[in-house]
Amino acid sequence: MPLPKYPTGDTVMGRWPGSSLYYEVKVLGYDSRSRLYTVIYKDGTELELKEQDIMSLAGFQARSRSPGRRRSRSRSPARTTRRSSSRAAAAAAAIADGATPSRKDPKQRDALEVRLIPVLCVVVIYSTGAFFWLLFLPAWVLFLILQVNQEDPSLTNFPPPFPPLETFWDLRALGFVLLWILLQALLYILPIGKLSDGVPLRSGETLRYRTNGFFAFAVSAAVVAAAMYLDVDLTYIHSHFLQLAVASFLVSLLLSVYLFVRARSAGLGELALGGNSGNVVYDFFKGRELNPRIKGFDLKFFCEMRPGLIGWCLINFAMALAEMKHQGLETPSSSMILVNVFQLLYVIDGLWNEEAILTTMDLMHDGFGFMLAFGDLVWVPFTYTLQAYYLVDHPNPLSLPVLFAIVVLKLVGFYIFRKSNSEKNAFRRNPSDPRFSHMKTIPTATGKSLLVSGWWGVVRHPNYLGDLLMALAWSLPCGFRHLLPWYYMIYFIILLVHRDSRDMSDCRRKYGSAWDEYCRTVRYRIIPLTSQDLTWNVYLFFIRVSAGP
Numbered sequence: 407m408p409l410p411k412y413p414t415g416d417t418v419m420g421r422w423p424g425s426s427l428y429y430e431v432k433v434l435g436y437d438s439r440s441r442l443y444t445v446i447y448k449d450g451t452e453l454e455l456k457e458q459d460i461m462s463l464a465g466f467q468a469r470s471r472s473p474g475r476r477r478s479r480s481r482s483p484a485r486t487t488r489r490s491s492s493r494a495a496a497a498a499a500a501i502a503d504g505a506t507p508s509r510k511d512p513k514q515r516d517a518l519e520v521r522l523i524p525v526l527c528v529v530v531i532y533s534t535g536a537f538f539w540l541l542f543l544p545a546w547v548l549f550l551i552l553q554v555n556q557e558d559p560s561l562t563n564f565p566p567p568f569p570p571l572e573t574f575w576d577l578r579a580l581g582f583v584l585l586w587i588l589l590q591a592l593l594y595i596l597p598i599g600k601l602s603d604g605v606p607l608r609s610g611e612t613l614r615y616r617t618n619g620f621f622a623f624a625v626s627a628a629v630v631a632a633a634m635y636l637d638v639d640l641t642y643i644h645s646h647f648l649q650l651a652v653a654s655f656l657v658s659l660l661l662s663v664y665l666f667v668r669a670r671s672a673g674l675g676e677l678a679l680g681g682n683s684g685n686v687v688y689d690f691f692k693g694r695e696l697n698p699r700i701k702g703f704d705l706k707f708f709c710e711m712r713p714g715l716i717g718w719c720l721i722n723f724a725m726a727l728a729e730m731k732h733q734g735l736e737t738p739s740s741s742m743i744l745v746n747v748f749q750l751l752y753v754i755d756g757l758w759n760e761e762a763i764l765t766t767m768d769l770m771h772d773g774f775g776f777m778l779a780f781g782d783l784v785w786v787p788f789t790y791t792l793q794a795y796y797l798v799d800h801p802n803p804l805s806l807p808v809l810f811a812i813v814v815l816k817l818v819g820f821y822i823f824r825k826s827n828s829e830k831n832a833f834r835r836n837p838s839d840p841r842f843s844h845m846k847t848i849p850t851a852t853g854k855s856l857l858v859s860g861w862w863g864v865v866r867h868p869n870y871l872g873d874l875l876m877a878l879a880w881s882l883p884c885g886f887r888h889l890l891p892w893y894y895m896i897y898f899i900i901l902l903v904h905r906d907s908r909d910m911s912d913c914r915r916k917y918g919s920a921w922d923e924y925c926r927t928v929r930y931r932i933i934p935l936t937s938q939d940l941t942w943n944v945y946l947f948f949i950r951v952s953a954g955p
């Protein structure tokens with residue numbers, strides 16, 4: 407067995423994952439199976455690093471002597487984090503690493519150029535990718551809203567007519583959005599409901615969350631009922647959908663700027679592993695801080711679970727009222743009822759099992775930046791409601807057998823989704839729970855184990871499978887006349903396939919050979935008996951190039 411290059415107890419320089427910055431770390435151990443070093447940073451953060459991400463102090467100092475290198479390397483994590491604004495050039499220089507050649511020596515200069523060009527290309531691709539998404543995502547929401555408003559929303563009617571600029575803005579709409587967020591914030595901070603522990607952070611600390619989502623939903627429903635009793639016309643939401651979306655976009659943008667700025671004073675242990683590359687655009691998009699909090703008010707948890715998610719149900723309900731008004735109906739159509747009830751069940755289930763969100767990727771690993779702020783406050787409420795919006799002016803009557811088949815599909819999907827999510831959540835919270843005693847697991851070097859029987863032994867992401875079946879049941883009530891109500895299904899396949907591939911590489915990095923063993927045992931990713939094919943790999947290639955590191 408080869409001896410580790412860096413012995414336990416040694417002080418070395420370790421690369422901060424996802425970035426090009428090196429900090430002083432102490433080696434705590436080496437796992438020969440996964441070939442990973444466990445190291446501890448000065449702020450107490452413990453991580454596992456590969457050998458190529460570690461340098462001896464002497465080697466590091468020798469390389470730092472070059473003037474070009476000194477700029478991007480600071481021994482103080484806090485300073486370096488703040489300084490990471492020397493951006494692309496610093497990142498490029500740091501990634502290029504190695505003995506920096508003298509600029510006067512033409513041979514060495516050529517060598518430097520040869521090495522810098524691909525590095526600069528990577529930096530350019532990452533910032534271009536993030537920049538593209540920053541512009542594309544809001545534009546796409548706008549396109550969907552304008553398209554669904556058309557009498558014939560088929561792609562042959564592309565592009566939809568662009569409304570006059572002044573119609574985009576309505577101060578009242580901004581007022582409603584702010585009031586809604588304030589109401590949700592108030593319900594979130596009320597000392598009512600359970601306090602749940604998150605998963606331990608890298609520093610060993612555990613954050614507490616007020617998981618009173620169901621209570622917040624019930625009170626919000628009562629507030630909406632009271633508003634209707636007072637003759638508030640909820641169909642305003644349908645007629646001012648664009649203005650409400652623009653107002654929410656503004657809120658999400660301001661929130662993202664605030665999040666980016668406040669991350670400058672966050673400690674190293676509070677930063678997410680991705681999203682701290684030193685590239686402003688990329689980091690703004692991905693989010694730098696893992697759990698930004700204002701005096702215990704957790705911004706990421708709140709945004710993901712409350713205003714957008716509960717708002718989604720309010721919008722759907724308003725669409726049902728708008729359908730009755732537009733089509734002169736006494737009750738909503740059966741398709742509208744299905745879409746409303748199915749999505750309501752999904753949201754209520756999420757809020758009822760709110761604790762389970764604490765073991766999802768977003769909460770455990772992702773930084774909170776534009777992507778999630780926009781996703782939570784704009785994307786969810788204004789694109790997930792598209793099926794209901796579509797049905798307002800595009801009726802699709804359903805026969806009883808079709809209706810029954812769709813309900814069965816939804817229930818099967820929901821069962822798989824709920825059971826698998828609850829199984830993983832319970833296992834992560836208490837692996838020694840007697841209900842797991844008969845289950846097969848694979849131990850990993852981190853101390854955590856992987857479930858290999860039960861739902862997680864059928865496919866590697868059974869929860870995605872259930873979610874996809876449910877998504878199918880949400881689109882079917884809208885029929886096949888247009889592609890637009892199928893948008894959610896198409897987007898969701900792309901999102902989940904991408905999340906699955908991201909999770910695969912994260913888990914491989916975390917668990918090394920134990921993960922490989924899990925993948926050998928559980929061969930299928932999302933759909934049983936479906937192997938990876940060429941399309942999947944081509945698709946993943948494009949997603950990776952555009953999504954960044």
Ligand SMILES: NC(=O)C1=CN([C@@H]2O[C@H](COP(=O)(O)OP(=O)(O)OC[C@H]3O[C@@H](n4cnc5c(N)ncnc54)[C@H](OP(=O)(O)O)[C@@H]3O)[C@@H](O)[C@H]2O)C=CC1
Nearest residue numbers: 765766767768827830834855856857862869870873905909
């Ligand atoms: N409607 C929507 O728009 C969206 C819905 N979703 C839904 O949200 C839910 C959460 O999804 P997401 O956060 O992406 O992913 P998961 O909840 O599946 O979390 C993945 C994590 O689970 C752990 N894990 C993986 N395999 C195993 C195993 N065999 N045994 C034990 N733990 C394992 C790993 O974390 P670790 O080992 O570190 O604990 C892994 O990183 C899903 O149901 C998904 O469908 C997600 C995105 C969007």
Ligand SMILES: CC(C)CCC[C@@H](C)[C@H]1CC=C2C3=C(CC[C@@]21C)[C@@]1(C)CC[C@H](O)C(C)(C)[C@@H]1CC3
Nearest residue numbers: 543710752755756763766768777780781782785786
């Ligand atoms: C804007 C981007 C293209 C995509 C942004 C993605 C986000 C919209 C989603 C990432 C993970 C999510 C989850 C839910 C909603 C959508 C986002 C925020 C979720 C809260 C929906 C309800 C479920 O029951 C859940 C399991 C709690 C979901 C968790 C993940």
